[in-house]
Amino acid sequence: MAIGLKEGRRMAARARRWTLVKRVLLLAAFLAVGVFAYETGATRTQYRVERMEERLAAQDADIARLEAEKAEVDRRRLEAVQNEMALQARYDRDVPTGERKALFEMLLERIDAGLEEARIAFLLREAAPEPVCDPEPATKRFVLATPLHDGANASAQFAQGAITVTGEGAAELTEEGLPQAWFDPAAAVTLRFTAIGGDATEAEGKLPLDHSMRFGGNEYRFAARAGDRSFVRVTALRCDFPGADAEPATESAAVPPGGSGG
Template identity: 35%
Template sequence: MTLGRYDYERRYRRRVWTGVAKFGALAGVVLGVGLFAYQMGIEQLKGRDVTLREEIATLSRQKAEFELLASQMQQAARTAESRTAELEGRIQREVPTGDLARLSQLVAERLKSGLTAERLSFIIGQAQMQRNCQPAENKRFVLATPLLKSGARGTTFANGAVTVSGDGQSAHNTQGDPESWYDPGQPVTIKITAIGGKTVTASGTLPLHQSLVVDSTEYRFTFAPGQRSFVDVAADRCAYP
């Protein structure tokens, strides 16, 4: 009986120690796997840290480059704005406007037509505020229309030196039929002719203004609607220039 109990206890202890050994081996394996995984995790974190640091350095360089580019662009924009303001001021100072623009265009046209700069300079230099003019002549003449073309249609000034004539559109009665007299609300054409054939025209709705220079005299005409069929004319004759 004693021997059987001893064998039982010994087998029991052996099983216990075997279990402990298996548990220890299993624990060692688990611990080893854990340590290996931990080490791998540490290495991965180190690698990720290096990668992140490199990305941060790259982004920092790019940020510095962008900031420098933005600064250069802002400087360029300020320079362009300053240049634009300078050009606008120069344009306002140097490009003629209003009456000066019209005079500049007229001078350009006269130069293009063949008139010399010396002649233009002389004429402009001779112009004065006070002009030497004779009293105005006031006359009237019948304006020709499609239904009124026969006979003399016009008048003369300066003892026949200048002839004025013209034509217009027929007026219409209440039935819409054309009349022989002109319609003052429609455009007309006035022709001014000097002895020798020099001619200028004025076209548009009355009143109209036109000038004609003959030798050393300037004739300035104002045309306005008169009584039926008539155009009233006021003519100034002044020394030129």
């Protein structure tokens, strides 16, 4: 009986040791699984971190590229705006408008009519903002000729008789349509400015008319207005002509303002 009791104790001790071993093995297995899971998770995490860093680096590169492209677009846009402003400024400077356009068109017309460009350049260089003129103009009147009247007092003289002003107009009609001896002030007239030597210029249109001509190294500015019945009042002002000392004194030229005359 003592032998059986002893054997039972050995078996119980062996069972306890085996239980302990199993527990140790199970714990080791758990530890191994945990270590493996940790290593696997760490590896995957590291991989994800690396991939994310690569994507971030690629995004940073894309952002830098886009910013560079945007800067280039902004630079080109600014350059285009500056070029447009420069072109607009050049257009405003080089293309005449308003009164300058009308003056430029008149200049082209004079050149097309045969006036030498050197002559125009000379006149422009010599032109002064404030011409020197006589202190008082001279005013005279004459009877404007009509188909029914071409007699006395049909002219007026200026520049000490060197320039003669004559003209003709349409006869005024009565309510019955009968022509009168005097001119119709509401109709167009023709004024003729004749200098000694035969040089003549004309101004045509409805009164009042402004006209100018050059004679004897001077510029004569005429203003014609309707006067009493049959009469035209002409006021003349003499002014120094630019470059008169360097130019022949026998030339005359009509420069009617506002497109009147010729």
